[in-house]
Each structure stands twice: as structure tokens, then as C-alpha cells.
Amino acid sequence: MLATKDRRIEQLEAQVSELKGLLAQALRRIAELERQVAQNSQNSSRPPSSDGPGVVRRAKGPSGKKPGGQKGHKGHHRVMVSPERVNATQEVKPSTCRKCQQRLEGEDSRPQRHQVVEVPPLTAQVSEYRLHRLACGHCGARTRAALPKEVPSTCFGPNLTALLAFMTGRMRLSKREAREFLVEALGVSVSVGSISAVEGRASAALSNVYQQAEAFVRTQPWVNMDETGWRQRRRRAWLWVRATRKVSVFRVASTRSKSEAQGQLGEDFRGVAITDRFAGYSWVAPAQRQVCWAHLARDFQSLSQEQGLAGLVGQALVAQTSALFHAWGRYKSGRLNAWNVGLKLAPIKKRMRAFLELGAALDPGRASRQCSALLKLWPALWRFTRLDGVEPTNNKAERDLRLAVLWRKGSFGTHSPQGSRFTERLLTVTASLRAQGRSVLTFLREAMSAALQGKPTPSLLPVEA
Numbered sequence: 051m052l053a054t055k056d057r058r059i060e061q062l063e064a065q066v067s068e069l070k071g072l073l074a075q076a077l078r079r080i081a082e083l084e085r086q087v088a089q090n091s092q093n094s095s096r097p098p099s100s101d102g103p104g105v106v107r108r109a110k111g112p113s114g115k116k117p118g119g120q121k122g123h124k125g126h127h128r129v130m131v132s133p134e135r136v137n138a139t140q141e142v143k144p145s146t147c148r149k150c151q152q153r154l155e156g157e158d159s160r161p162q163r164h165q166v167v168e169v170p171p172l173t174a175q176v177s178e179y180r181l182h183r184l185a186c187g188h189c190g191a192r193t194r195a196a197l198p199k200e201v202p203s204t205c206f207g208p209n210l211t212a213l214l215a216f217m218t219g220r221m222r223l224s225k226r227e228a229r230e231f232l233v234e235a236l237g238v239s240v241s242v243g244s245i246s247a248v249e250g251r252a253s254a255a256l257s258n259v260y261q262q263a264e265a266f267v268r269t270q271p272w273v274n275m276d277e278t279g280w281r282q283r284r285r286r287a288w289l290w291v292r293a294t295r296k297v298s299v300f301r302v303a304s305t306r307s308k309s310e311a312q313g314q315l316g317e318d319f320r321g322v323a324i325t326d327r328f329a330g331y332s333w334v335a336p337a338q339r340q341v342c343w344a345h346l347a348r349d350f351q352s353l354s355q356e357q358g359l360a361g362l363v364g365q366a367l368v369a370q371t372s373a374l375f376h377a378w379g380r381y382k383s384g385r386l387n388a389w390n391v392g393l394k395l396a397p398i399k400k401r402m403r404a405f406l407e408l409g410a411a412l413d414p415g416r417a418s419r420q421c422s423a424l425l426k427l428w429p430a431l432w433r434f435t436r437l438d439g440v441e442p443t444n445n446k447a448e449r450d451l452r453l454a455v456l457w458r459k460g461s462f463g464t465h466s467p468q469g470s471r472f473t474e475r476l477l478t479v480t481a482s483l484r485a486q487g488r489s490v491l492t493f494l495r496e497a498m499s500a501a502l503q504g505k506p507t508p509s510l511l512p513v514e515a
Contacts, residue, residue: 130165174210174236177201200503206248208498210238214245215252215498216491219476222457246469252494253472255501259510260475263299263482266511268315270294272322272340272440274447275315275331277306278455281463282470289454289473290314291481293447295439296512298481300454302470308333322433324444327423339430342444346424346431347371353409353417360417363409370402378434378442395435403428450481479510486512 133139141161144154179201183194197203206214217228225245232238267273273292280289280302288306292299292314303310308330315323315334324340325331331339350371353364374395381391409421424431434440454477464470483490496508 130163136165172235174238177207202502204247204251205244206240208502209495211248211252212491212494212498214248215476215494218245218249219252219472220480220490222460224460249472250468251501252498253468253475255497255507256475256479258507259497260299260478263297263478263510266297267292267294267299268319270321272324272437273315273319274324274441274444275311276326276444276447276451277328278451278458280454280458282467283465284463287463287470289451289458291447291450291454291477293450293481295446296482296485297510298447298450298478298485300450300474300477300481302464302474306330322437322440324440324447326444327427336427336430337433339427340433340440340442341427341430343371343374343431343442344445347375349420353420356417360409360412360415363405363412363417363421366405367402367409370398370405373398374402374442392435395432399432402431450477453477453481482510 143158146152147154179197181195181197183192185192202208214228214232217223217231218225223231225242228245229240229242232240273294275290275292277288277290280287282302282304285304288303288310290301290303290310292301301314306328311330312333319334320338322338322340323331323334324342325334326342326345347368350364350367354361354368356364377386377391377394377398380386380394381388386394403425406421406425409417410425412418412421434442454473457473457477464473479493480490483493493508493510499505500507
């Protein structure tokens with residue numbers, strides 16, 4: 051009888067132990083789900099567009115100011131074009147005095163200038179080449195004339211090809227919208243399929259330009275790198291960007307992986323990669339990497355919302371990150387020199403490490419894992435203090451990716467590898483020329499003309515390179 055009771059007690063104790071384990075597991079799962087529900091653009095990498103109505107956005111400036119330009123703000127006014135660019139000039143003189151009505155004569159040495167900018171009625175210029183076929187009086191063979199070398203074999207000239215590539219690749223118009231513009235504004239009849247063919251020719255003309263930009267980026271002392279989701283043939287893909295100060299290169303790839311990152315940077319990469327903490331960049335040595343502090347700030351904000359000591363550690367890390375950005379902002383605005391900003395960052399760096407070590411020593415959990423991982427990446431947190439040009443954030447790559455995100459929202463990706471190549475090359479040209487202050491449409495015209503004539507394409511690289 052006692053033996054039976056003992057076995058029953060052991061069974062009940064085992065069941066209680068099992069239930070306690072299940073309860074602990076359920077509580078951890080609930081806590082994780084609550085953390086995910088509480089995520090927003092301020093404590094995670096989620097975009098602001100995903101925030102719910104209860105999320106209070108941080109003010110982007112001092113409160114109490116009226117919209118528009120503030121007192122003391124230097125105004126922006128339309129600058130008149132130079133006299134050599136004026137197409138027609140008309141001298142307008144008063145005929146009589148406004149007071150006594152007497153006749154006026156003479157010249158004003160400094161007349162008031164008023165310029166009116168107008169666009170003439172748009173119309174496409176159509177050139178027809180009549181290729182004659184003549185019979186030889188000696189042998190009777192008939193020979194048809196060939197097109198001149200400067201004439202394209204297609205129906206669209208280099209300027210129209212450049213304009214179409216600009217509309218779909220830079221202005222992000224759909225093919226149907228581009229077709230509507232050509233019909234309405236220029237009187238050019240074109241099919242959607244023809245626009246796709248034009249994009250293909252434009253992409254081919256930019257092939258060497260793209261390869262040149264890729265080779266340039268791999269030799270730079272630092273490169274910002276990031277990636278975002280894409281669709282190709284309705285399948286999951288990824289759009290990567292490698293951004294330097296003046297040249298950015300985009301690439302559509304089927305994977306988001308370590309091997310893809312290695313292939314894009316090159317396994318012999320010797321510069322500094324500015325990235326987020328995505329594991330695909332783990333092959334880069336911490337001494338050659340700068341981890342984005344904007345991402346860390348959101349991670350610390352999320353950690354500060356934890357309960358207990360983990361939340362206190364998170365709050366301390368948030369405070370130190372704010373101090374870091376404040377000091378760096380003063381340096382970028384010229385209020386601190388390199389020596390003084392180093393003095394400001396030294397105690398921040400010391401306190402940051404102490405708080406990370408405290409967090410790593412906590413009971414096993416998200417806080418301890420996160421802090422331990424950052425301690426392993428410690429040199430990558432401070433590379434920006436040792437190499438000129440390296441920023442503490444990956445904002446350059448993220449700004450360039452916004453162009454691609456807007457394109458994706460309108461097109462839902464690409465429908466073929468050829469379409470992906472067009473996207474890569476047009477985004478590369480657009481982002482790079484914008485950074486250099488150069489005209490995208492002018493560059494496309496030059497590239498299309500060079501391709502037609504078999505001449506070298508224009509360079510995408512900055513002049514100082």
C-alpha cells in the first residue's frame with residue numbers, strides 16, 4: 051500500500067515538474083510575442099509605414115514654430131539664366147511720362163529684367179531613310195543601300211531611347227504611363243512591348259558603365275552595404291546596394307546570404323564595410339567593419355522596455371548612444387574638431403563597454419545574448435573614429451535604397467533577368483550621378499549615342515577619382 055502511494059506521489063511530482071516546465075515555456079513564448087507586438091520603427095528595423103495609430107512619433111524639430119521658413123532663414127529665389135541662353139530679347143520702353151504725359155526718349159543703362167520660360171509645342175522629329183535597290187548594268191545583280199553608320203537599325207533614335215530609359219528608370223513611370231506621355235506630348239505611337247525592347251537596348255549600352263562602377267567600388271577605403279526585398283518573376287529576391295561617397299552600385303540577387311555578400315565585395319576586400327548586424331557580413335573581420343549605430347539605437351530602445359535589470363541596462367545604453375550622436379553631430383557641423391570629438395567619445399566608449407559587460411552577465415536571455423554579441427564585435431562599433439569618411443551609421447546605403455523601394459512599390463519588382471539588369475544599371479546610374487551633381491538624362495543621351503556609334507561610353511566615375 052505504501053509503495054503504491056509512493057509511486058503515485060512520484061508520478062504527481064513528475065507531472066508537476068512537467069507542468070512547471072510547460073508553464074515556463076509558455077510564459078517565455080508570451081513574453082516574446084508581446085515583445086514582437088510592441089515593435090515599431092523606433093525600437094526595431096520595421097519601417098515607419100508599419101507603425102500603428104498608437105505610436106507617437108518623435109518631433110523632428112523644436113516645437114512652437116510655424117510651418118515654412120524661419121526668421122533669419124536665407125531665402126531661395128529663381129536665378130535668371132545668363133544672356134547667352136536667352137532665345138529672344140525684347141526692349142520695352144515707356145512712351146510717355148507717368149506724371150505729366152510728356153513724350154519720353156533715351157536709354158536705361160540698367161533696365162529691369164523679366165524672364166519668361168516657355169516650352170515650345172512638343173513634337174517628335176521623324177527622319178525617313180529610303181534605301182534604294184539598284185540593278186547592276188554589267189551582271190544584273192541587284193544591290194540595296196545600307197543604312198549610314200550613325201543611323202540606328204531600330205525605330206527609335208538615341209535621344210528618344212535615353213528619354214524612355216529616363217522616364218521608366220529614373221522617374222519610375224510604368225511602361226503604360228511612359229507610352230501615354232509619348233502619345234500625348236510627342237505624338238509618337240509606341241507599344242508597351244517596344245518600350246521593353248528600348249529598355250533592353252539601354253541596359254546593354256550601360257553594361258560597361260556598370261562594370262566600371264563595380265570595379266571602382268571594390269577599391270574604395272569604405273563601402274556602405276545594405277539590402278532589401280525584391281521580386282523577380284514573382285519569386286523572392288533581394289536588391290543589394292554598395293554605396294560609396296560618389297558611386298553606388300545595385301544588384302538583384304536570388305539570395306540574401308554570406309556568399310552573395312562575399313561575391314559583391316570580393317573575398318580580398320581590404321576596405322571597411324559599413325553594415326547592420328546581418329549574419330551575412332560576419333565573415334568581415336571586426337577591424338574592417340563598422341556596425342550601424344542607428345540600428346543599435348533601436349535595439350537598445352527595445353531592450354530598455356524589458357523588465358528588471360535588463361531594462362535598466364537598456365536605458366543606460368540608450369543614454370550613451372544619445373550622447374554619442376550628440377558629440378558626432380557637433381563634429382559634423384564643425385563645432386568640434388577631430389581631437390575634441392575624440393575626447394568626448396572616450397568616456398562614452400568606456401561606459402558603453404561597462405554596461406555591455408553588465409548585460410552579458412545577466413541570466414541567459416535576449417539581453418545577455420545581445421550584449422555578448424556586441425562585445426565580440428567591439429572593434430566594429432568604433433571604426434568610424436579611426437578612418438576618415440566612415441560614418442557611425444549606414445544611412446548612405448539606406449538613402450540610396452529608398453529609390454529602389456519606391457520603384458518596387460510601383461512595379462512590384464521585375465519580370466525577367468533582363469528586367470533586373472535594367473533595374474540594376476539605371477539605379478546605379480541614377481544614384482551615382484545624383485551624388486555627383488550630374489545630369490542623368492544628359493548622361494543617358496551620351497551613353498546611347500556612344501553605343502550607336504561604337505564609341506566608348508561616358509564614365510560614371512567622379513572627376514576626382
